[in-house]
Amino acid sequence: MELIEICKKAKKVKYEIQCLTTKEKNDALLAVADKLVAEADSIIAANAKDYERGVSNGMHKGLLDRLLLDKKRIEAMAEGLRQVAALPDPIGEVIDSFSRPNGLQIKKVRVPMGVIGIIYEARPNVTADAFALTFKAGNAVVLKGGSDAIDSNIQIANVMRAALSECGINPDAIQLIEDTDRAVTTKFMQMNEYIDVLIPRGSARLINAVVENSTIPVIETGTGNCHIYVDKDADIDKAIPIIINAKTQRIGVCNAAESLVVHEDIKDKFLPLFEKAMNEHNVEIRGDEESRKLMNSAVSATEEDFGKEFLDYIISVKTVKNVDEAIDHINKYNTSHSDAIVTENEETAKRFLERVDSACVYVNASTRFTDGFEFGFGAEIGISTQKLHARGPMGLKELTSYKYQIVGEGQIR
C-alpha cells in the first residue's frame, strides 16, 4: 500500500480506537497474544527468511541474535502483551478540574495522542511491544521496522491484525510500512498532517536521522552517557558495588555508566580499589592525569572519551576539586539521561540532585534503575532524553495527551 494511504487510514481509525473501552482493549490484547502463540510456526518461518538473508549478508552476530525468533521468544512477546493488558488504563483520567468565576467548569482529561509512528531497527519483538503500549493508551500505530526484519514484521503484523478483526476491531489500529526504501522512511517523517508523534527506537544514528528529518513532533530516546560521581564524603562500601553494577551488569544499555567522576580528597583511598574492581571485570580505564598517578593500568583519556557512550567494557575517569566541578563536568558531557552521586553528605546530595541536568539523578544508587519497570510503570516504550513532553522512562501515561472539556450555560466574553 502507498504510504499516504497508510497514513490516511491511521488518521481515520484513530477516532475509533480512542473510543474503545478498557475491556475492549484488554480483550484485544489478550486475543493478539493468543494468536501470536498459535501462529508461532508461520512467524518462525518468516523469520527464517530474514535470518538466512542476514547470514548471507554477513550480519553481525549480536544483530543476528536480536533478529532471531523461536517459540520461547514468541511466548515472551505474548506475555508482554498480557502484562500490558493487566495495566491500568490511563485514558479518561481527570488530571485536573476547576471552575472559573464566570461559572465555566473546566476539566483536564487524559486522552490518546492519536496516531503514533514508531521507527525502529531489526528487532521484530518491537513490532508487538510497540503495538501493545500504543494501543492500550488508545492510539493507532504506524510501524516502520528495519528492512532486515521485514519478513518477520509483515507476518507478525498480519497475525496481530487478524486477531483484531476477530475481536471486531478495525485492524488498521496497527499498520506496518512494508516498503523498505529509505526514501519512504524519510517521507514518513514528514507526514505531520496524519501522525501526531514519532518515536524512534534504536541507535543514536537512527535517532539523529529522525530528529533531523522529521516535521512530526519527535520524542527522542535512548543515548546515555551516564556518570557516577564519588564524593569526598562517599561511603566506599556503597561506591564500589554501585560502579561495578552500573558499568558491568549490562554494558550495551543506555543506563549503563560510562564515566567515573571522583573528588580529589578521596581519590587516594578510592581509586586503587576502583582499579582492582574494574580489572576484575575486564573494564578498560581511561583516566585523566591525576587519576592515572594512582592507577597503573589506566590509559590516558582524551577529551572525546568524556563525551562518549562506550557501550563497552570501558570507563573514563575524571578527578575534580569539589561537587560543583563535578556538576559542571557532568552537565557538559552527559546526555541528560542518568547520573549518580555517592555521598553520605545530605547537603552535597541535595546540590547534586538539583543542579545536574538529567532526566534521572541518583543519590547512592546505580543508574541502571532508569527503566519503566524498575520505576513501577509496568511497561516502557523508551527513555526520553529530551525535555519536551516526557522525560526519563516512558510508560503508558507518556503515550497520552490531554484535552480541556469546558461546560457552560451560555457564557460569552
Place this chain on the structure above:
Amino acid sequence: MELIEICKKAKKVKYEIQCLTTKEKNDALLAVADKLVAEADSIIAANAKDYERGVSNGMHKGLLDRLLLDKKRIEAMAEGLRQVAALPDPIGEVIDSFSRPNGLQIKKVRVPMGVIGIIYEARPNVTADAFALTFKAGNAVVLKGGSDAIDSNIQIANVMRAALSECGINPDAIQLIEDTDRAVTTKFMQMNEYIDVLIPRGSARLINAVVENSTIPVIETGTGNCHIYVDKDADIDKAIPIIINAKTQRIGVCNAAESLVVHEDIKDKFLPLFEKAMNEHNVEIRGDEESRKLMNSAVSATEEDFGKEFLDYIISVKTVKNVDEAIDHINKYNTSHSDAIVTENEETAKRFLERVDSACVYVNASTRFTDGFEFGFGAEIGISTQKLHARGPMGLKELTSYKYQIVGEGQIR
C-alpha cells in the same frame, strides 16, 4: 555576536538561571519593569526608526499599529512583567513521589526547560512578554523577532539586560539575535545542541516554516479553525449570543469561530435567526446547499471554505443529520484548537466532549474562552495545537519540564 556564541552563552547561563530563588526572579522582573518605564524615551526613539522604515516600505496599517510603541504601551509591557512577578513560581513543585519495593525513593520534580527559543513577528511587546514568562519559569531565552521591529527589540533587550545586571543576574538570561538575515533564523532552528525548545509565535506561515526547518523540539501554537455546532436540542437563546460572540467579538484571533455546523432538525427555526444576527454584524455567510435554502444572503461554500481560518467577517455553514456527522465534519476540518456544541441534551454533549479531537471542547460556551487568562493561568505564551507536551493555553507550567530525583542507600540491580 555570532549565532553560535549566543547559543553557547544561553546553554551556559541556563544552569545559573535555573538555580535562582523565587525572590531573586521576582525582584528582577520588577526591576526590569521599572527600567522599561524609566527608559521609555529611548525605546520610543528606537521604535520611531522601525515605524518610519515601515511607513516608507508601505507596511500595512494593522501591522504598523502592532509595531507602534508609546508611553502607554510601554507601561502596559511593564505591567505585564509585574503580573508575572505576582504569579506562583512553578519550579520545584513535587509533581509525584513514590517509593519502590527495593527502598528507592523517587520524586518527580518540576524543573525549567533550560533554554527556550522564541521566533516571532514585528510585535516588540513580545520581547518583554516572552522574557517575563520564560524567566519566571527558570529558563534562559533566545529571542528572534521580526526584522521590521529590530531597532525596538534591540533597545528593549538592552534595557532589560541592564536591569538584570543591576540585580546581579547574568544578563545572558535574555539574548536577542540581532542579525536579520533569514539564513541565520534557519540556522537558529537547527541549534538543538543548545536550545531545548522552540516556540514560534505568529502567522500560520511563520509556524509552518519553523515546523519544517527545526531540528529543535517545537511547540506549535496558534492556528484555529473553530466550530460551533448547534444541535437539534440546542437552546437557541444560548446559541445566537454564543455565535455572535465567537464570530465577531474579535475577528483576528485564533479562538474566534470560523464555521457553524447545524443539525437539520433545528435548521428551519435556527438559520433565519442566525442569518439576521450575522447580517447585523456584517458577517458574510458561506453555506452548503441545504442551509442556503433558508438564507437568502448566503453565498455558496466551497470545500476550501470549510478548512479555512478566515480571521475575517466570514463564516461557513454546514448542515448535518446528527451529532456524529457533526463530529466527523469538525474532526476533518478543524485545527484541533477549540470547538463548541450548543445543546441541552447531556448525552449528546458528552459524546461531543469525548469525540471531538481538539485542545478545548466546549458545551454551551463561546470558543473565545480558550486563553491562558480566561483559564486562570495568569499568563499565556500561546495556545498549543499539538498533542505533545502541552495542549491548549500555555502558562508558566507549560514552560517547564520535570526530572526524577532518586535517593537510595546503595541499591544495585
